[in-house]
């Protein structure tokens with residue numbers, strides 16, 4: 639059984655020409671820690687990352703006015719807080735994240751991952 643708490647560090651196999659390519663991605667606390675080639679480290683809570691899902695369905699949902707009567711689906715309740723089940727590289731510039739709620743159509747570009755993350759102070 640896959641243990642979501644031991645998400646392996648994903649080596650970055652296809653370096654992009656940009657200095658903003660990640661050297662490593664790993665689970666830290668309740669989010670994703672990325673070490674970038676230019677020395678910057680960013681951390682993004684899973685909830686933020688899930689909420690920023692770039693797929694067409696989620697983009698459409700975000701454009702709709704908030705529904706005050708929206709309740710969590712059974713599946714969302716069962717899944718609990720957002721957490722990734724799997725992350726895989728898509729080409730040289732993006733990662734696909736499969737979430738514990740079963741959603742997996744979001745392709746996060748490196749650019750998006752860099753922008754959504756909070757830059758951590760230098761260690």
Ligand SMILES: [Zn+2]
Pocket residue numbers: 691692693694695696697741743744
């Ligand atoms: Zn989505």
